[in-house]
Amino acid sequence: MKLLLHICCAPCAIMCVKTLREEGIEPVGYWDNPNIHPYTEYRTRRQTLEEYAKSISLPLIIGGKYGLRTFLDEVNGDYTGRCLTCYRLRFESAAAYAAENGFTHFSSTLFVSPYQNHELMKQAAEEAAAKYGVTFLHRDFRPYFREGQDEARALGLYMQKYCGCIFSEEERYQKRKKKKEAQV
Numbered sequence: 001m002k003l004l005l006h007i008c009c010a011p012c013a014i015m016c017v018k019t020l021r022e023e024g025i026e027p028v029g030y031w032d033n034p035n036i037h038p039y040t041e042y043r044t045r046r047q048t049l050e051e052y053a054k055s056i057s058l059p060l061i062i063g064g065k066y067g068l069r070t071f072l073d074e075v076n077g078d079y080t081g082r083c084l085t086c087y088r089l090r091f092e093s094a095a096a097y098a099a100e101n102g103f104t105h106f107s108s109t110l111f112v113s114p115y116q117n118h119e120l121m122k123q124a125a126e127e128a129a130a131k132y133g134v135t136f137l138h139r140d141f142r143p144y145f146r147e148g149q150d151e152a153r154a155l156g157l158y159m160q161k162y163c164g165c166i167f168s169e170e171e172r173y174q175k176r177k178k179k180k181e182a183q184v
């Protein structure tokens, strides 16, 4: 198996790479996340991953650029349904790169997150795999999420405060505001 592993950020990559290596699979990392805004946040997450990948000898391909406009164009006003579009964008990029560059399989570190819609991601990943003629390797990494977060903290890695898009950044503050209001 030649596996291309789409990576959303360094903290999420920790346990995915570790458990895949324990299975005898040596992944190649792939960064393409046009959903991360604003640019400073995008750059910090990418740089953190580049440094972390080097520290664990993980080959890493930078497959995309900052993509605020690409992301907004694809979402096209469907703010509530945006996560499926977001999964599709990233998985299609990974599947296409995998197909063009001799990888047999692809997967994603997004499958470690208990905050993502696992079934919806699986559906999007399988569709992307079928479209580009590669195999999607499904792993439910969620049981390792806390361990990965603890290790990221211990390593002093940058830990993001929101999922990625400008809407999730807004929701972060809305949730905090609602909590405060409920306490009054």
Ligand code: SF4
Pocket (backbone or CB within 6 Å): 035, 036, 082, 083, 086, 087, 163, 164, 165, 166, 167, 168
């Ligand atoms: S909340 Fe997260 S998964 Fe959903 S669109 Fe925003 S960045 Fe993508």
